[in-house]
Amino acid sequence: MIERLSEIFSEIKLAYKIVEEVVKNTSIMRSKTLEALTQVKGIYIKCENFQRTGSFKFRGAWNALSHLSKDKKKKGVIAHSSGNHAQAVALAAKILGIKAVIVMPENTSEFKKKATENYGAEIIYSGNKPKDRAIMAEKLAEERELSLIHPHNDYQVIFGAGTVAYELLREIGKLDLILAPVGGGGLISGTAIAAKGLLPNIQVIGVEPQNADDAYRSFKSGTRLLVENPDTIADGLRTSLGENTFPIIQEHVDDIITVSEEQIFKSMMFYLERMKIVAEPSGAVSLAPLLFNLLNKKLVKNKRIGVILSGGNVDLLQFFSKFKSSDIKS
Amino acid sequence: MIERLSEIFSEIKLAYKIVEEVVKNTSIMRSKTLEALTQVKGIYIKCENFQRTGSFKFRGAWNALSHLSKDKKKKGVIAHSSGNHAQAVALAAKILGIKAVIVMPENTSEFKKKATENYGAEIIYSGNKPKDRAIMAEKLAEERELSLIHPHNDYQVIFGAGTVAYELLREIGKLDLILAPVGGGGLISGTAIAAKGLLPNIQVIGVEPQNADDAYRSFKSGTRLLVENPDTIADGLRTSLGENTFPIIQEHVDDIITVSEEQIFKSMMFYLERMKIVAEPSGAVSLAPLLFNLLNKKLVKNKRIGVILSGGNVDLLQFFSKFKSSDIKS
Numbered sequence: 139m140i141e142r143l144s145e146i147f148s149e150i151k152l153a154y155k156i157v158e159e160v161v162k163n164t165s166i167m168r169s170k171t172l173e174a175l176t177q178v179k180g181i182y183i184k185c186e187n188f189q190r191t192g193s194f195k196f197r198g199a200w201n202a203l204s205h206l207s208k209d210k211k212k213k214g215v216i217a218h219s220s221g222n223h224a225q226a227v228a229l230a231a232k233i234l235g236i237k238a239v240i241v242m243p244e245n246t247s248e249f250k251k252k253a254t255e256n257y258g259a260e261i262i263y264s265g266n267k268p269k270d271r272a273i274m275a276e277k278l279a280e281e282r283e284l285s286l287i288h289p290h291n292d293y294q295v296i297f298g299a300g301t302v303a304y305e306l307l308r309e310i311g312k313l314d315l316i317l318a319p320v321g322g323g324g325l326i327s328g329t330a331i332a333a334k335g336l337l338p339n340i341q342v343i344g345v346e347p348q349n350a351d352d353a354y355r356s357f358k359s360g361t362r363l364l365v366e367n368p369d370t371i372a373d374g375l376r377t378s379l380g381e382n383t384f385p386i387i388q389e390h391v392d393d394i395i396t397v398s399e400e401q402i403f404k405s406m407m408f409y410l411e412r413m414k415i416v417a418e419p420s421g422a423v424s425l426a427p428l429l430f431n432l433l434n435k436k437l438v439k440n441k442r443i444g445v446i447l448s449g450g451n452v453d454l455l456q457f458f459s460k461f462k463s464s465d466i467k468s
Numbered sequence: 469m470i471e472r473l474s475e476i477f478s479e480i481k482l483a484y485k486i487v488e489e490v491v492k493n494t495s496i497m498r499s500k501t502l503e504a505l506t507q508v509k510g511i512y513i514k515c516e517n518f519q520r521t522g523s524f525k526f527r528g529a530w531n532a533l534s535h536l537s538k539d540k541k542k543k544g545v546i547a548h549s550s551g552n553h554a555q556a557v558a559l560a561a562k563i564l565g566i567k568a569v570i571v572m573p574e575n576t577s578e579f580k581k582k583a584t585e586n587y588g589a590e591i592i593y594s595g596n597k598p599k600d601r602a603i604m605a606e607k608l609a610e611e612r613e614l615s616l617i618h619p620h621n622d623y624q625v626i627f628g629a630g631t632v633a634y635e636l637l638r639e640i641g642k643l644d645l646i647l648a649p650v651g652g653g654g655l656i657s658g659t660a661i662a663a664k665g666l667l668p669n670i671q672v673i674g675v676e677p678q679n680a681d682d683a684y685r686s687f688k689s690g691t692r693l694l695v696e697n698p699d700t701i702a703d704g705l706r707t708s709l710g711e712n713t714f715p716i717i718q719e720h721v722d723d724i725i726t727v728s729e730e731q732i733f734k735s736m737m738f739y740l741e742r743m744k745i746v747a748e749p750s751g752a753v754s755l756a757p758l759l760f761n762l763l764n765k766k767l768v769k770n771k772r773i774g775v776i777l778s779g780g781n782v783d784l785l786q787f788f789s790k791f792k793s794s795d796i797k798s
Contacts, residue, residue, distance in 0.1 A: 165495055165497075167495075167518075170520070185744075187744040188497075188743075188744055190500070192744060249741075410746055410784060411783075411784075413518075414515075414517040414518055414522060414745060414746040414747075414780035415744060415745055415746065416740055416744040416745065416746065417744075450744035453741075454740060454741075454784060454788065455788050458784065458785050458788045458789070459788070
C-alpha cells in the first residue's frame with residue numbers, strides 16, 4: 139500500500155517538474171473574516187481561478203500533452219468538453235505548437251466558445267448530451283489519428299491536477315485537511331496522492347453538489363454509480379466519476395460530503411463580496427463545508443485547512459440575470 | 469522644492485510604520501494577457517480591493533486615527549461618506565476602541581450600510597446631497613466634541629493613502645509610471661509624494677471619469693474647479709478635488725487624463741472576466757488608459773508600469789441588474 143502510494147506520488151513530483159515552467163504559481167489567499175467566522179486557525183485558499191485559462195485544468199492538459207510522443211504531437215490532439223478542459227487543452231496545444239480539435243455541445247455559452255476559439259483550437263459541435271460528445275470525439279480521433287485527451291481518466295491529467303495540492307503544501311507546510319471539489323474525480327484524486335504523499339496523516343475530503351452526488355453515493359456504497367444530467371449551478375461538476383479516478387478515491391480520499399445549491403451560491407458570493415475574487419460555482423463548492431459548518435468539529439477546531447478554489451470561469455452578467463436580487467439575498 | 473518633497477515624503481515613511489502592522493500587504497498581480505494586449509513590458513497591479521474593508525481607504529483612516537491625542541480618541545470620531553471612507557473609519561475605530569459616528573446619505577445602498585454597521589459604527593442619515601452630509605457632520609462634531617476625519621483633505625489620510633505606492637515600489641523596485649484614480653485627490657496626492665520620493669524620475673498620472681472631470685480641468689487651468697452631482701458609474705470619484713490635495717497634485721503629478729463610462733465599465737469587466745478579481749468602477753479607472761491605449765507611446769513601450777486598483781466594493785448583483793447583457797457585450 140505505502141509502496142504504491144510512493145510510486146504514484148513520484149509521478150506527481152515528475153509532473154510538477156514538467157508543469158512548473160509554464161503554469162502560474164497561483165496565490166494562496168487568507169481572509170481574517172473567514173477565519174473569524176469559522177473559528178479555524180488558518181484557511182489557505184489556493185486560487186486556481188488565477189491559473190492560466192482560469193482553472194486548474196491547464197496543469198493536467200499541459201502535463202498530458204507534454205507526455206505525448208513526437209509523432210503524436212505532430213498529428214494533433216482532440217478533447218471533448220463544454221468548459222475548462224477545452225480551454226486548457228486549446229492553450230497548451232497552442233503553446234506547444236500542436237493542432238487541437240475540441241468537441242463541444244451546441245449549447246455551450248458564447249463566453250466559453252470564444253475563449254476556446256481565442257486559443258486557436260478548431261471547434262466541432264456535437265449534440266448536447268455528454269455521450270454524443272464522447273462518441274463524436276472518439277470517432278474523430280480515429281479518423282484523423284488524433285490523441286484523445288480525456289478530462290479526468292487520463293493519468294497524466296490526474297497527476298497534473300495533483301500539482302495544485304503539491305504546490306500548496308510545499309509553500310504552506312503542514313496542513314491538517316484539504317478540501318477539493320469533485321466532478322469526474324481528477325482533481326480530488328491528484329490532490330489525495332499529492333497530499334498523502336507529502337503528509338501521510340493529512341485528511342483529504344472531496345466536496346460535491348447534492349444534486350450531482352454520484353461520487354458521494356459511489357464512495358459510500360463501494361460501487362461506481364453514475365448520475366445522468368444532474369441539475370446544479372456547479373456546471374463543471376455534473377460529470378460522473380471515472381473508471382480510473384474512483385479506485386484512487388476509494389483508497390486515498392478520507393470522505394466525500396455534499397453541499398446544497400444555496401450553499402454553493404453563497405460560497406461563490408462570499409468570494410465575490412468579501413474576498414473580491416471570482417470563483418465559478420464549481421470552484422466555490424470546496425468553501426461551503428467551512429462556511430456552513432458541515433464538518434466534524436475535531437477536523438476543524440484549531441486546525442490549518444487548505445481549500446482548493448479550482449476555477450473562475452463564470453459569465454457573471456449572464457449568471458446574475460437568472461436571479462432576482464430578492465431571491466438570493468436572504 | 470526637493471527639500472519640500474523630502475520632508476513630505478518622510479511623513480509617508482512614518483505613516484507606513486504606523487499602518488504596516490495592521491493593514492494587509494496586498495497582492496501585486498500581473499496578467500500575461502494584459503501585457504500582450506498592451507505591449508507593456510510589465511504591468512504591476514496593486515490590489516487594494518483585497519485591503520481590509522475592501523479599499524485603500526483603510527490605510528488613511530488608520531493613520532489619521534492613530535495620530536489623534538488620547539483625549540480625542542476618548543471623545544470619538546465622525547466621518548461623512550457614502551462609501552469606502554465610512555467603512556474604513558468604522559473598522560479603524562473599532563480596532564482602536566474609539567467611538568465612531570458616520571453620516572451617510574439616506575440613499576446609500578443596503579450593501580454599504582450593512583458593512584458600516586457591521587464594523588460597529590453609529591450611522592446617522594443626512595439628506596442626499598454631499599453638502600448636507602458635510603454640514604451635518606460638522607454640526608455633530610462640534611456638539612458632541614468628535615474629531616472629524618475628512619476623506620481626503622486630512623494630511624494624515626493623504627499620507628496613509630501614499631503607503632499604497634510606497635509598498636508597491638518597495639516590493640517591485642523601479643517603475644517608470646504609476647496610474648491611480650482621482651476623486652477628492654487623496655490617493656493621487658499620496659501616490660505622487662511616495663513615488664517621487666522614492667524615484668524622482670517616475671511619472672505619476674491620475675485617471676478620472678470624463679463625466680466628473682473637475683481634476684482634469686483644474687489641473688489644466690491651474691484653478692481648482694468644482695463639479696456638481698456628476699453622473700458616473702465610478703461613484704467613489706464623484707467628489708471634487710480638495711483644498712489640500714490640489715496644490716500637491718499641481719506640484720507633483722505629471723498629468724491627469726480622463727476616461728469614458730464605457731472604458732471604465734470594460735476595465736471592470738477585464739478584471740472580472742480575465743483576471744478573476746472584483747474591482748469597483750472607481751477602482752478600475754486606472755486600468756483604462758492601458759487597456760484603451762490612451763497614453764503616449766513613449767510612456768508605455770517597454771516600460772514597467774504600476775496600476776493602483778483602489779477598491780472592490782461593488783454590489784455586482786445590483787450593478788448588473790441595471791444592464792441588459794446585450795447592452796454591454798459589444
